[in-house]
Amino acid sequence: MAVSGLDFMAANLVGQQSLQSLQQDFAQYFKGTDGKMHTAGSFKGTDGKYHPKGAFYGRDGNYHPKGSFLGNDRKYHLAGSFLGKDGTWHIRGSFYGRDETYHGPNAQLQANGTYKENKNDILIQMLESNGAIT
Incomplete structure (x- = not known):
């Protein structure tokens, strides 16, 4: 051919x-x-580590992602995070479920009444819980 x-x-x-x-x-x-x-866009900070574009050096001596803010608990939180009814900080889009606990924005309600959490949501929530340090 x-x-x-x-x-x-x-x-x-x-x-x-x-x-x-x-x-x-x-x-x-x-x-x-x-x-x-x-x-x-990443840059090398004064700590010798690379940080994502927009990260900033906070009052606590750590680098935080762009948009992070200092909460009333004197810790940094990710942009859009909020203080829940349970007194802990949750990532943007989290919701209060039927089981009366907070779940990530992409959690799915299962037939048995439990929620299946999204792996990315879990990782982002961990970043939030650890003071949003990059």
Whole structure:
């Protein structure tokens, strides 16, 4: 079967687009002085560690993600976090469930009446609970 010039051009174009996509993805990262890859915009703090773009140095001597704020408990919290009825801080979008406890924004109510938590929500809540330190 012969390959036409049009087929060749189409295959070449697809290859170029894939290469451009790969180059754009690679441009979103850089290799730090620690030898690890970091997202574009990350910076090396005074502590010698890399922090995400927008992170800031707080009064407590730690770096916190962009938008974090100092709560009335004198700890930093993620943007959108709120103090719940239970007296603890919860991430944006968390809700008070039928079981009278808070759940992450993507928790799903199961047929048996329990909630299945989303893994990402759990990780973000852990960051919130630990003072939003990057």
